[in-house]
Amino acid sequence: MTDLILHHYDGSPFAHKIRAILGFKGLAWRSVKIPMIMPKPDLMPLSGGYRRTPVMQAGADIWHDTQLIAAELERRHPAPTLYPQGGEGLAHALTFWADGELFGATTGAAFAHIADRMPPEFFADRAAMRGQEPAPPEKIMAAAPRLVAELDRTMHLVEGWLADGRPFLLGDAAGLADFSIFHPFWMLNRAGRKNAALLEPCPNIRGWLERIEAMGTGSPAGMDSKEALDAAKAADPVDPGESEPDAAGPALGQTVSVLAADKVPEAVIGEVVAVRRNEVVIRREDARVGTVHNHFPRFGYIVRPA
Ligand SMILES: N[C@@H](CCC(=O)N[C@@H](CS)C(=O)NCC(=O)O)C(=O)O
Known part of the structure; x- marks a missing residue:
């Protein structure tokens, strides 16, 4: 059974970018349908307030933005590659x-x-x-x-x-x-x-x-949103890997808010556990799902001390 869970809705073009990549890579995945508009009560414990679509989850790790979701799929399943030329x-x-x-x-x-x-x-x-x-x-x-x-x-x-x-x-x-x-x-x-x-x-x-x-969307199997919350609660976040902090921050251990730069107002707040050139990983605690790691890209996001 795969541990890749996509939170999405059918009509979302950005979700379809990821569904098409799942098809290209021939992957099995779990499909949690989320509402097209707010409120999204079963997404919030995982996302910490981020409301956009899609979101990818594996256990207690959550990836935001198709930039980073695509990069994580490539890291886990490098063949066929998303970067064949250039x-x-x-x-x-x-x-x-x-x-x-x-x-x-x-x-x-x-x-x-x-x-x-x-x-x-x-x-x-x-x-x-x-x-x-x-x-x-x-x-x-x-x-x-x-x-x-x-x-x-x-x-x-x-x-x-x-x-x-x-x-x-x-x-x-x-x-x-x-x-x-x-x-x-x-x-x-x-x-x-x-x-x-x-x-x-x-x-x-x-x-x-x-x-x-014609490449399809891989092999999705439906999953109840509560089951996805339980999967996060039952898992520990994985080791977030080596950091490559830069002088301008954010620094490891700092509490930060992460905000989409294109005016979506909800910031996600947590403690930095890894930072790389195009990724910041924050740790959050939530009563429903326990400790989770939220992964955000840095292009297009503003990370500030909270
Ligand atoms: N930069 C984001 C953009 C995602 C995005 O804007 N998705 C649309 C749906 S296609 C959205 O979130 N709309 C609001 C919502 O679903 O609540 C990404 O690449 O994931």
């Missing part, structure tokens, strides 16, 4: 573009087409997540022509990239760059007819999406 640096640089610009362009256009069919609670939740007032659906929909034109420009960058007939973005083998750039298009394709039609002028992208979807 190494980790190129894949990560492309991932930052995909998670930022490309994801923003696809969600902008997609919501502008379907805002009147989305539950108002969804927009209220996402606005609250960013400390903003929710925009009325009419306002979101009125921006459709501009947002679709923006997406068209962005999408054609990828369409042109694949024009020499390469099967995957960096050559013959799929890797992290593909999964990172795939998930925003996957979302577009399943967000109603108008959104799927946006891909019609892009046959190269459509063929590439099919090649990635």
